[in-house]
Amino acid sequence: MFLSENEFKSVIRNTPLISIDLIIENYQGQILLGQRINKPAQGDWFVPGGRILKDETFSKAFIRLTQSELGLGVKITDADFIGPFEHFYKNNYLGDDFSTHYVVLGYHLKLDIDIKKLPQQQHASYKWFNKPELLNADDVNYHTKLYFLNK
Secondary structure, three states, X not given: OOOOHHHHHHHHHXXXXXXXXXXXXXXXXXXXXXXXXXXXXXXXXXXXXEEOOOOOOHHHHHHHHHHHHHOOOOOHHHOEEEEEEEEEEOOEOOEOOOOEEEEEXXXXXXXXXXXXXXXXXXXXXXXXXXXHHHHHOOOEOHHHHHOOOOO
């Protein structure tokens, strides 16, 4: 269920959002990142993912998100759960007047994906990153880097 802009703004202002992040690793050990179009984290390289909707199970959200973010619906049972994470941003998707708080469920998938065929609603471009390159890049989002620290 999608909310009106005013309702969603009120939710972001007053509650954490729950989302799933997709840590996609190809068979060469590289990680898929997309350059975000929207706030928060606009312009940063970030893993694909998105919000879980009200009355949506984890399983249904996972299939919907992999379909919309990767162009192929993948079952949650095909992924490895890597844990819960929290993301805090000073801004929100509409502006800078209040913060955004996400509770994120991280899932790892091994997939070889043609980045030229990926949807571009959330990311302007995509790139495969080696883990050391990802961890040392200034334009990879801090929250994305946390998935790879101590691994």
